[in-house]
Amino acid sequence: MASTPAQPLLYGLLDRPPTASLLLLGFQHVCLMASPLVLPAVLVAEIGGSRSEAQTVVALSMIACGLGTILQAMRLPGIGSGYFVPNVVGPNFFAASMSAAWIGGLPLMRGMTIFAGLFQVLFSSFIHRVKFLFPNEVLGLVVMMVGVGLVPVSSSKLMSIEFASDAANHPAAGIAIAVLLLMMVLTVRGTGFFRLFAVLIGMITGYVLCLAIGMFGAGDLDLVASLPWIRMPDVASLGSFDFRADLIPTFIIVSICGTLKSFGNLVLAEKVNNPEWTEPNMSDMQRGLIADGVALAGSGLLGGMASDTSSSNVVLSGTSGATSRVIAYATGAIFILLGFFPKVSTLLAVMPAPVAGAVLVFSACYMIMSGLQIITSEKLDYRRTFAIGIGLFAGLSHDIVPQVYANVPSVLQPIMGSSLSFAVIVAVGLNQLLGLRLPAVKPQ
């Protein structure tokens, strides 16, 4: 039985916050959603694209994510979970998108992104039929592993260490820890305004401190200053669509990983919204995953980079106590609007590492503990202990010693696309295997 949230919601799913709070809450979420926008810019730069192309891909990614956020919050027939689970540029799609872009430029990246989205829609269409595969303890593992998946990037940003052997940056790490502490204190002890905007207050504090020590300096501000205030994305410059059969396995793997991650995010969103949560509503989950798949395909169609649901934003809506669907609409609309304002979106995207690190650690901890809470809400008999325990072991080993899986047969590689997929597939398999009804062994 899942326990209730630590604090009651200030604005529940069907509430409508006052306009000023609504806009500020939306802006708070947009600040979080903006930080991965450096990924499409980096991608275009790495394939030798122009700055104009990079701006176009960033803008179209924002528009696609904004539309996806709104679609997810709606409850249309067959699509949309009705929860506030925003879409962001998906870091787990980055390597696959980069491969496609290197081989066939942006047209191939777009084509393969559409394929991944359609595959996710297809995969999600069957999920209600396999509900038996996902008992609560497995869902808890999914949520937990989504948080574990954030550990590498969040630690790297928290300590401002980008590459192995980078010099220690003690002031930056100090700022990151201070921002993290501030967000935690405001969330735990704050009420009203301070709880609602704990993350935004922490981020603004972090920006100011980074400005003071030169971590957010002239280079960033020069870049922002060089951009126009308003710019219409030049979709025609991106070319059309392309497709390659040999990239299908790669995109199926990342699509499955993305689906599982979104599954975890949707479970958490549902749990945050329902103090009496005992198990997921698979119909809502299915509609949510289909919405995510459509948003992913839509990103490719529009010309943006592949999108994914944002764990950080789901956590933020839970810790701030503001999960209202209306905030999702406002957030999506602001994100779409900012797609036409490169100066503002870039200012948000060049988030200093200590700020990004603090936010990501904040989110990762919440995801991990929420997952643990769901896992332990069930009685941990031997079957659950070993099914979940071995799954967790497999997932952690994938991240800690990835080298040991370097030579697995290619047929097994899809299940090892990420620590999340590896952990979940092992746990699901073991849970079924250990649950088989076998004839009792009779004593001789």
Next chain:
Amino acid sequence: MSKISISRRAITGSLLLMPFTGLAQASGDPSSYDYSDTREVVGLVQDAAHMLATQGTAAFDEFAQPGSRWRHGTSYIYVFTANGDCLFNSGQPGLVGKNLADYRDVGGRAVVRELMGIAASPDPNADGWVFFLFQEGNVLTPVWKIAYNAKTTLPDGTVVVVGSGRSSLKTERSFVIDRVDEAARLLERAGRNEAFKAITDPASHFNFLGSYIFVLDTQGHALVDPSFPNMPGRDLSSMTDAIGRPYVRELLSKLEKGDTASSLFFWRANPNDVPQRKAIYARKVNSDGTDYVVGTEYMLPTPLWMK
């Protein structure tokens, strides 16, 4: 994430200095480097040079303090005179007082001569990078060490070179650009025979940090190919990377439109390894009426969060 762009510095500046010293040109501005550990070493040596200029050899006491900024782990400061005398070396104190002008690393590189080249520069603030193979600690196999060095003058008028190196530094784009451009200048000025001989010399500074300088014709046939000397004339234009990208052909195509080009590609040592990111940089040069492509490839570090 490292972006391949050669717009920042270098190309024009590289045409001016140190024709044969073998020194990678340096920027004394730490912010001009891509990686924070490089910036830290440059800042450290610049500060040490400033201390020597103001305090003279009295600064040695501070440089020698274990656990200090100047000496921790395998990082330490050394100081040489313009004629190769070792004035200070907190990592290897036994070298102090010796003249090491003829010291060569295990690959035959005249390392201290390169430092003397910095001291001999007319620029009072000359600086430079030196790459050499070094026997570090109790490791049997020599490792590449990257050292930044700066010229300064003690209060008594003695010209010295102060430096510090690390074996853990990553290959900066500027290191690669400087070496390739230097090889291109040599080919342009000295002609094919002399340049090819210098580039293929394993003790030359064109063999650096695990990378080699190659020379191709404009169709992609290898003319200088130190990594496969037994395959002269092989056609590299059809080479593809780990994901099937014809990166050499792309490079040649870019060089049809400009004098320099760079490209990224995936590489894996073994079929089952995770592909790693590498970069290739090349410059087109004309020597005695023939066009050549001079370049090198190098490993790009992967951000921790991408592993």
